[in-house]
Amino acid sequence: MSLKLPCRISADGILLEKHEMKNRLSSWANNIAPSPTLAVDAKAKKLKAEGKDVCGFGAGEPDFDTPAFIKEAAIKAIQDGKTKYIPSSGLAPLRDAIAQMYASKGVADVSQSSIIVSPGGKFSCYLAILAVVSPGDEVIIPAPYWVSYPEMVKLAGGVPVYAKATDEADFKLSVDQIKEAYTDKTKLIIFNSPSNPTGSVYSKAELESIMEFAVSKGIMVMSDEIYSSLTYDGVEAVSCASLSKEAAEHTIIVSGFSKAFSMTGWRLGTMCAPADVAKAAADIQSQTSSNATTFAQYGALEAMLNVEASQKAIADMLKSFDRRRLTLWEGLNSIKGISCRRAKGAFYLFPNISSFGLSSNDFCTKLLEQELVAVVPGSAFGSDENVRFSYAVSDKVIEKGLDRMKNFCERL
Numbered sequence: 001m002s003l004k005l006p007c008r009i010s011a012d013g014i015l016l017e018k019h020e021m022k023n024r025l026s027s028w029a030n031n032i033a034p035s036p037t038l039a040v041d042a043k044a045k046k047l048k049a050e051g052k053d054v055c056g057f058g059a060g061e062p063d064f065d066t067p068a069f070i071k072e073a074a075i076k077a078i079q080d081g082k083t084k085y086i087p088s089s090g091l092a093p094l095r096d097a098i099a100q101m102y103a104s105k106g107v108a109d110v111s112q113s114s115i116i117v118s119p120g121g122k123f124s125c126y127l128a129i130l131a132v133v134s135p136g137d138e139v140i141i142p143a144p145y146w147v148s149y150p151e152m153v154k155l156a157g158g159v160p161v162y163a164k165a166t167d168e169a170d171f172k173l174s175v176d177q178i179k180e181a182y183t184d185k186t187k188l189i190i191f192n193s194p195s196n197p198t199g200s201v202y203s204k205a206e207l208e209s210i211m212e213f214a215v216s217k218g219i220m221v222m223s224d225e226i227y228s229s230l231t232y233d234g235v236e237a238v239s240c241a242s243l244s245k246e247a248a249e250h251t252i253i254v255s256g257f258s259k260a261f262s263m264t265g266w267r268l269g270t271m272c273a274p275a276d277v278a279k280a281a282a283d284i285q286s287q288t289s290s291n292a293t294t295f296a297q298y299g300a301l302e303a304m305l306n307v308e309a310s311q312k313a314i315a316d317m318l319k320s321f322d323r324r325r326l327t328l329w330e331g332l333n334s335i336k337g338i339s340c341r342r343a344k345g346a347f348y349l350f351p352n353i354s355s356f357g358l359s360s361n362d363f364c365t366k367l368l369e370q371e372l373v374a375v376v377p378g379s380a381f382g383s384d385e386n387v388r389f390s391y392a393v394s395d396k397v398i399e400k401g402l403d404r405m406k407n408f409c410e411r412l
């Protein structure tokens with residue numbers, strides 16, 4: 001029996017009817033863009049593997065090891081046979097500990113059933129979007145945005161509506177801009193404070209006016225708080241859900257263990273949501289991924305329960321991040337043609353490079369080719385005037401990268 005292929009290939013291996021091949025993919029698959037941040041990281045890693053001395057500022061992950069006490073708890077869990085399915089929404093004591101943490105931050109009506117532990121913060125975002133967005137619904141996304149939000153909204157059949165937060169406004173959206181973007185099809189606003197890529201942190205007063213508007217219109221807010229423990233200059237990240245009981249009823253907090261505990265590879269995300277949304281998201285998770293890795297959740301449980309060790313680990317990491325943030329910020333601003341805001345959170349700086357007259361893509365491609373410095377083009381985040389630097393890299397790389405940036409910019 002001969003197999004019929006959905007495409008025609010010539011004797012010398014050339015694809016003759018590519019469109020037929022394309023047609024076998026879904027409209028979702030044909031419309032999705034691959035993650036540009038992961039692509040830059042992969043390109044930098046490839047050059048490194050070829051022996052090139054690359055300064056990689058592309059990665060969105062802490063360059064520290066997961067704290068030993070967390071690793072030990074997960075290793076013990078494996079040794080104790082915690083290697084089987086558990087309830088899809090997560091380990092009960094872990095969900096309890098997360099619920100308690102949010103209650104202590106002032107989020108109203110939180111209990112174990114409000115919490116879902118998912119396979120990564122990214123999946124938590126997707127669950128939240130799938131739980132509330134129907135085809136044709138509009139979702140307001142402040143730009144610059146984290147690369148995955150628009151693609152996830154599109155995968156749910158929703159329509160991203162962008163509202164531009166400018167450099168001058170510290171990359172923060174005003175409530176008036178949200179009112180302008182709002183239509184009777186708006187279902188969800190996506191918030192991310194501290195922000196990837198800008199590092200901006202919204203104040204309590206700024207969030208209050210936005211939440212007041214969301215509550216008055218009955219729309220939901222997905223508040224991505226994955227960087228909430230990484231803030232500087234005495235700034236504190238406030239949760240939209242902590243502002244009032246009504247605000248909590250309209251907020252889905254998504255977060256995870258990746259950034260605060262340097263656990264990116266563990267794939268552990270969280271969600272804290274009002275009862276109906278939490279139930280819907282739990283059902284979607286139960287039919288798509290089942291539970292996040294069981295023994296990894298025991299590591300996370302230790303991170304939640306051993307507060308002293310966790311606080312110390314985060315404080316140590318923050319100290320290094322803060323030092324690097326200031327070195328990079330000062331260094332970038334000392335380069336003619338570059339202006340950079342002093343970001344207050346996460347581990348990113350988002351300098352403006354528009355004075356060079358290049359698209360952010362061209363700027364980054366040339367920078368990598370000529371000086372072996374990898375940064376992510378702002379176009380990936382909806383802002384072509386900027387590029388993103390992650391300072392989750394060593395002080396040495398920052399120093400070397402700044403020297404190379406200076407040489408590069410002087411030649412432009």
Ligand SMILES: Cc1ncc(COP(=O)(O)O)c(C=O)c1O
Nearest residue numbers: 060120121122146196226256258
């Ligand atoms: C803003 C934001 N949200 C969510 C995530 C997802 O994190 P993870 O899936 O690694 O937990 C990231 C990761 O880069 C992020 O930057």
